[in-house]
Amino acid sequence: MVLDEFDRGILAILQRDNLTSQRTIGEAVNLSAPAVQRRIKKMTEAGIIQANVAIVDPTALGHAITIFVEVEIISETSGQIEAAKREFETMPEVQQCYYVTGEADFVLVILVPSMPAYEALTKKLFFGNNNVKKFRTFVAMDRIKVGLQVPTA
Amino acid sequence: MVLDEFDRGILAILQRDNLTSQRTIGEAVNLSAPAVQRRIKKMTEAGIIQANVAIVDPTALGHAITIFVEVEIISETSGQIEAAKREFETMPEVQQCYYVTGEADFVLVILVPSMPAYEALTKKLFFGNNNVKKFRTFVAMDRIKVGLQVPTA
DNA sequence: CGTGAAAAAGCGGCGTC
DNA sequence: GACGCCGCTTTTTCACG
Secondary structure, eight states, X not given: OOOOHHHHHHHHHHHHOTTSOHHHHHHHHTOOHXXXXXXXXXXXXXXXXXXXXXXXXXXXXXXXXXXXXXXXXXXXXXXXXXXXXXXXXXXXXXXXXXXXXXXXXXXEEEEESSHHHHHHHHIIXXXXXXXXXXXXXXXXXXXXXXXXOOOOO | OOOOHHHHHHHHHHHHOTTSOHHHHHHHHTOOHHHHHHHHHHHHHTTSEEEEEEEEOGGGGTXXXXXXXXXXXXXXXXXXXXXXHHHHHHOTTEEEEEEEOSSOSEEEEEEXXXXXXXXXXXXXXXXXXXXXXXXXXXXXXXXXXXXXOOOOO
């Protein structure tokens, strides 16, 4: 699916605030509200808009600690990779998971309420998984920027 | 502000899909729609709900490449740290930026349309900054999970 | 907090270009 | 095929009990 300038304008707004009314969006991009709606529907069906979510402050829910983990696995067969993906994916503490090239195989962004909780998670995810060769932990001290907006330009 | 089980239930749903109607949410948590609405408003004003956004597939916008970078800086004086924070923060390609402990000082999540674009960015951000000791790049091959859901349990 | 009414937004059909 | 216009339906929103 190919996106024109209208679609890009709509996405730019939706990435900032997806509760903006279709009429307001229409005024911003010079389109009628139904036209905006049709484009949003199309982009959603095409998978371009993947989800609509509320961003919640982790500290309010007691999950104050953000941790980055680089995971190196032993056997890089596609079956093992898929198994690892699925395991990371199902853990609620694992916020983001990427399969990467470089000195590691996976990069995880994890959110936990405390360091003991993280230790418990490492026991389950890494020490309890004999396909994990090693992992490196980075504890976030400051969240400088949490961007989700893909540049539309 | 203290959250009860109703609030947690509402947040759990909103983090998955913030377009869910208040009536549906109310049925799920055993509350009337206006009660749900009041709680959402309160949590938004309290900053617990920080934003409502559409998650967009970066590839659809031509920013197909996600890159993780660990940055190690030379001088860890607070002035240098702050300067680095500000520089990373202002770049639109830098989606996420955390100041971390461990073998690196910063972890960045970067989104670029191509590898040449990333090379150009490294020249500006890292090679052009004589306070950067070294950096390690991880190119994402697969986006397994882009979680934003803080566990509510 | 829940009920119920008013306002607004979402949604679909139809004619037009 | 996509647009805008016009109703209908759903949702949001705010009074009041």
